[in-house]
Amino acid sequence: MSTKEEILEKLKQADGYVSGQQLCQGLGISRTAVWKAVGKLREEGYPIEAVTNRGYRLREVAGADLLNRERLEACMRTDWAGRPVLYKKETLTTQQDAVQLSDQGAPEGTLVVTSMQTGGRGRRGRTWISPPDVNIYMSILLRPRIRPETAPMVTLVMALAVYRASLDLPVQEGRTCRFGIKWPNDIVASVDGGPYRKLAGILTEMRLEEREIRDIVIGTGLNINQTEFPEEIRETASSYRLVTGRSVNRASFTAAIWKYFEEDYSLFLRARRPEVSRIPAR
Secondary structure (H helix, E strand, O other), X not given: OOHHHHHHHHHHHOOOOEOHHHHHHHHOOOHHHHHHHHHHHHHOOOOXXXXXXXXXXXXOOOOXXXXXXXXXXXXXXXXXXXXXXXXXXXXXXXXHHHHHHHXXXXXXXXXXXXXXXXXOEOHHHOEOOOOOOOOEEEEEEEOXXXXXXXXXXXXXXXXXHHHHHHHOOOOOOOOOEEEEEEOOOEEEEEEOOOOOEEEEEEEEEEEEEOOEEEEEEEEEEEOOOOOOOOHHHOOOEOOHHHHHXXXXXXXXXXXXXXXXXXXXXXXXXXXXXXXXXXXXXX
């Protein structure tokens, strides 16, 4: 267990504040090491208070929208999809990270998740706006034994998983939400019969080696708890929070998506086509 993880456990177990001196003595580390570890935990979303002459205290986190490796691993209910999971507070793009991990020999199912991308992009090189700490940006590494011409259908498998997870979200009483898949790679939603607006985009990239698939990386960007959008996309984009009227727990939603993806991907590999009966009509 790392120093950061040990400090987190002590804060979880404490009934109130834990002094820096107690942490230093209990773990055999310096005050500087404690300060750095607490800083990293805060970067990961843990609400840690620091009060002079009292120490550190972890505020209640049950139900909080924490997105980090520990929360993702605790929520994941899959055999291989999203395992292992690599969380980054900020990165250029999760697509690039996943490709690099593939080159290093990472296993199929490796998932990269971040709270903020500084170089996010969509189809045809379009910029994907990535505000921090409210959305989900993630990429998964796959190595399917299928023909290259079949690979584009993997995008629809991913879209179907997001769609199915979306249907599980609670909606504000009195509100009607309709989710759909806009071919080939967008998740959209309509509220109370209004226009459909984009909630998520999917980018699938394939690399070949001697006419066989070397790897496939699927990147998905989801507008989760974002409430403000730039003027140029304000009429076409929305978020799960805006359409459902409720805040969404990002770690739980991420785990639900990969549970459905694992199911649908297995069916796809057997049939070489998505389970079309599950695809919503638009």
